[in-house]
Amino acid sequence: MKNNNAGIEDVLDEVLQSYPAKSMKNRKEHMLIKDQKKGKHKIKANTRTIPGIITNRGCAYAGCRGVVLGPLKDVVQLVHGPIGCSYYAWGMRRHQGVAAEGGKNFINYTFSTDMQDSDVVFGGERKLKEAIKEAVEIFNPSTIMITATCPVGLIGDDINSIARQAEAEYGITVMAFNCEGYKGVSQSAGHHIANNEIMANLVGIEDKELDYKYPINLMGEYNIGGDAFEIERILEKIGYDIVASFSGNGTADQIKYSHEADLNLVQCHRSINYIAEMFEEKYGIPWLKVNFLGVDATIKALRNMAEYFDDPELKERTEKVIAEELAQIEGPLNRYKELFEGKTAFLFVGGSRAHHYQNVFKRIGIETVVAGYEFGHRDDYEGREVIPDIEMTADDRNIPELEVTKDDKKYNMRISKAKKEELQQKMPLDYYEGMIKEMEDGSIVIDDLNHHEHIKLTEALEPDIFCSGIKDKYTSHKMGIFSKQLHSYDYSGPYAGFKGHLQFAEDIAAGILNPSWSYINPPWKDNVELAGTIGGVR
Template sequence: MFYVYPVAQASNRILKRDKHSAPAILALICLLKKYARNKLIEKVGVDMQAIKLTDALIEERKNSITVKGSVEAKQKQSLTCDAESVAGCVSQRACVYCGARVVLNPVTDAIHLVHGPIGCSSYTWDIRGSLSSAADLYRNSFCTDLKEHDIIFGGEKKLAFAIDELVRKYDSRLVFVYSTCVVGVIGDDLEAVCKAAAEKHNIEVIPVQSSGFIGNKSAGYRAACDSLLRLIEPNSGDVKDIVKIPDSINYLGDFNLAGEVWIIKSYLEQIGVKVNVAFTGDSHCDALKKAPAAALNIVQCAGSMRYLAQKMEEIYDIPCLNISFIGLQDTADSLRKIADWFSNEAMLKRAEKLIEKKTAEVKPLLRNYRKKLEGKKAAIFVGGGFKAVSLIKQFKEIGIDVVMVGTQTGSQEEYETINDLADEGTVILDDANPSELEKFMTEKGADLLVGGVKERPLAYKLGMAFIDHNHDRKHPLSGFVGAVNFAKEVYSTVCSPVWKYAKD
């Protein structure tokens, strides 16, 4: 590498002056980029930034990318989505097992046992940072740690031994056993092992069929939902005998990051709605078994919980509503929607009173941030489509223009909503890769990227502000309080003086 030594010399000089300074680190990154680019132009006579965006796209990806209002967009019937990732495109989607673990891990009193190599268990430890009001067993990530010998001769005995040991030590009444890629290849019979363990210990031992080669993260969501249904169904008895709880809901698709379930539960209780169980934030075995008694399912993260809601409507005749508690507008609309569904005039009045009170508290704060943020540009790349839709509205509330919107698992319906909300010229893309994200954000002049843990390094390498809306955060971004927290974080990040050191 012809440019490493001189850049290393420069970096040493910077870090000697200020070892612990973020500006120094960012300046170093940008110096590296600039030097490498200049040397590349010298060597091969090509300015990589001068290459057109369309030249860099993988041919098979073109139907998954559109620009609102463009000629190409008008010619396309619809954006290609909810499909397998193109080979070699470096998708940002996670694996099947990861999707299942995201959904099930917040079940607080369960033993979560990963049947596979130790890396799978380590990668997903405390994956969402979900909070608990009681048990904390879920914070442990157990693994059978399959080695070469187990892969050659099978790991069923090792799995059975691990279940026995964990049940004796932790006295839990629920065990989730996750399949991984290697288990799908060698063909261990999880069903048989789990059935034998359940009979032996008289507890729930549920296999999660999350082998990586059966699909992507969306398949993992479905595998997790199937496992939850297995937990619920044996205890439901005759569906006709289930007594419904009046004015009650199951809250699907919230994993209690930074206590967000508790915030939304508080709002609902104030308007007279009883939260029967949340799937799966701060949930536990006994609560989940009571899910069929709810009068209504409300679904926040449709990507992970739509399938469960559909199956519960089919089996238990529980209707569902799609809602979102992200942002001021969507939080207010969702509370009204729920109250309206119950056709309860008193509930509707309480909802309006709560909305009026909370809006009066937060609007002055949002106006203050809007004055400082107006005209900034944001890019969005998140997991689910519902979150992207809410974020577009939320950015409009604080005066920020959204120039790029993408998701990993968005549906056709969600992309149609995104297209309706987006401004002319906005890039809309599904299942993007880092190269595409970099090029579109650079071309559109984005000041901020909202994404997940995998997009963070890309943003920082570009000298761009970043907000993690998916995992790595300790403050709530849902509800009225979340709207203020989000605006505050956007302001603190975008308006930080550090970025002047990070620009070329």
């Protein structure tokens, strides 16, 4: 298949055939075939989904309340709006969190103002104020985050001034997020709104003397299925100290002094790269693109980190931990590779995972033949070098940009310019290469995949495994193809680090090798010998 791009082009043409002309033109720009000879690849991304085309995308609210804010354990997440938005953000993303000793954990609770028609007509501000008061009286949280749903912006409730008033009145942190669902074109807008607000009003509001040798922040890791637990375990074993997590298993209280870290690790580039940039601008902390999914990527990340801190003892400790962890999983992982060799995967997930999981699959013998992001931007596909060329759309302009400047009191350049340039030759420091460069020739890249394209591509390519979310999981199963959710990890995890890779391989084996697939065709369908006569002559 690899050397037959013409065949793949026919597949894409066939996929596009069903669209009305305008939609066809639009969708054509969201797909491409990797071809090394062509040099640069250009894809359309982070633009509006065409109405009526069955997208997997969610909204800004989901990206803000669900993805970025949801994992923060010590926060009362108060959703201002009708009940649904709060209800659906309750325990559905599998971001796990264990309370720090003596700390509160609100992850299993969801809070709503349950807006009624009278609130829509007369305004919901009174109700929101009262809800804050009640939350403070019952739970006494250190932080409340108010998130806006669609009607809030339309009726003009001023959640920002209510947050400021409440903060003054109760002496706690109260933040407001204008993340109405209609903003932007996907969850990505919500990530921006959440992160900008956190950067502007939470990061750096407290100073703390930390007795840490290698203080780091973990960014863009949301602890789905416990990934952050496993990453924390490995990093702590080597000797790193995590100052704050944005935001898996994290707390708002830690984020307040997160400017005390010496390095920011960026796992999900899509959701947080701009914040990492701002940290550097404001506080002088560089960021390193890491990927803790997959053994090979994890080892690379750990070595880069040790190189950054440039301490022989740390490097030695890093190698020791790598060797220890590898020893536990390498044998079984190799056996899985033999088992899966030659199988193919179709990945449609996230703003980063469709890239991150390619090395995970490769290590166990599975080749990725289609990959796409649900809410990625062009830089997530093509690499950061494309950022200056990305055109701003009207939808981008509706999301307020945050400008930061050097904080004269707190700025501390962690490494010299020369050192940074030297390191950049060796590692993705302040850089992300994007997904496309790492993909094989002949593989398909597709943005904002929809229901129709999912079915057509599956029929044409017959992958062995389809990785996406719950909405198209069972569609894939009906077609007889095992589907693993890479948004939520179904019911399993962690998949990060070393042991996580093995856990993943085991779950893939459980899925692909499950006997059920072999029962799909009833035995009598192709058995002509079944011709008895009991009960009368046939």
